[in-house]
Amino acid sequence: MNVYSIKDLENFSGIKAHTIRIWEQRYHLLQPTRTETGIRTYTDTDLKRILNIATLQNKGGIKISKIAELTEAEVSEKILQLSGGELDFPEHIQALTVAMMDLDEYRFQELTQIITDTYGFENYMLRVIYPFLTRLGTLWLSGSVGPAQEHFITHLIRQKIISAIDSQMAKPKPGAKKFLLYLPEGELHEIGLLFASYLIRARQHSAVYLGQSLPFDELCLAYEIHQPDYVFSVFTTEPSQDVMHDYLLQLDQHLPDAEILLTGYNVLHSAEPVPARIQLIWDFNSLIELIEA
Numbered sequence: 001m002n003v004y005s006i007k008d009l010e011n012f013s014g015i016k017a018h019t020i021r022i023w024e025q026r027y028h029l030l031q032p033t034r035t036e037t038g039i040r041t042y043t044d045t046d047l048k049r050i051l052n053i054a055t056l057q058n059k060g061g062i063k064i065s066k067i068a069e070l071t072e073a074e075v076s077e078k079i080l081q082l083s084g085g086e087l088d089f090p091e092h093i094q095a096l097t098v099a100m101m102d103l104d105e106y107r108f109q110e111l112t113q114i115i116t117d118t119y120g121f122e123n124y125m126l127r128v129i130y131p132f133l134t135r136l137g138t139l140w141l142s143g144s145v146g147p148a149q150e151h152f153i154t155h156l157i158r159q160k161i162i163s164a165i166d167s168q169m170a171k172p173k174p175g176a177k178k179f180l181l182y183l184p185e186g187e188l189h190e191i192g193l194l195f196a197s198y199l200i201r202a203r204q205h206s207a208v209y210l211g212q213s214l215p216f217d218e219l220c221l222a223y224e225i226h227q228p229d230y231v232f233s234v235f236t237t238e239p240s241q242d243v244m245h246d247y248l249l250q251l252d253q254h255l256p257d258a259e260i261l262l263t264g265y266n267v268l269h270s271a272e273p274v275p276a277r278i279q280l281i282w283d284f285n286s287l288i289e290l291i292e293a
Contacts, residue, residue: 027068180228
């Protein structure tokens with residue numbers, strides 16, 4: 001069971017702490033406990049409830065007095081009804097956060113279907129999933145989300161991207177560029193790499209996908225076989241900072257004829273200098289621009 005402060009609830013929901021305290025006293029919407037020093041603490045259930053309240057108020061136009069009368073099941077039903085088209089992206093992200101915390105695959109699947117039908121898969125990823133994953137990172141660092149919840153939601157997102165890739169039928173266009181995609185040895189965070197593959201194929205270029213945790217000598221072998229125009233990777237946790245400089249120099253030396261494109265927390269926030277030939281990709285919109293150019 002995770003424990004949150006009232007400031008955590010304010011940060012996640014956008015509802016001021018003062019307002020939350022008034023709602024507690026007037027409507028008994030939340031049931032905080034107090035520490036020995038009188039500080040309010042809240043549970044996962046409280047966080048989910050305040051996220052749902054924010055959605056029903058902001059996008060459903062429902063007064064707090066009416067929300068207080070609803071059961072949990074009625075709240076969930078109204079959230080799903082709003083997801084049919086009245087929600088904008090922050091509220092979709094809140095709904096996905098609740099689905100993750102509840103390990104609710106049905107809700108995730110239903111919300112995903114609604115969003116992709118309305119906005120398309122690419123917008124779903126760029127405008128909902130990636131902001132959601134940013135929130136997930138915040139929740140993870142604060143200890144609010146455990147490994148089970150993180151694995152649950154990333155597995156479902158990964159499945160969606162693979163399904164979208166499988167549905168792509170377009171052959172590479174005349175003059176298409178060839179992209180070699182891989183993750184360095186020890187790197188297992190595959191969602192960004194999979195989505196890059198989707199974007200490349202959607203624009204009728206060729207994507208050679210090598211997947212997770214690829215040893216460097218195997219990367220060099222694949223490079224010699226396929227002779228790609230571009231090599232793309234995502235460094236989220238690997239290579240570690242103590243070997244990053246040497247790894248970048250190896251890429252520069254052993255892949256001489258390809259443009260090297262890198263993204264991910266570990267390389268974007270590294271203190272090590274990046275060889276001039278290596279291009280850092282700060283977001284997926286920048287990658288899209290590069291592919292289309």
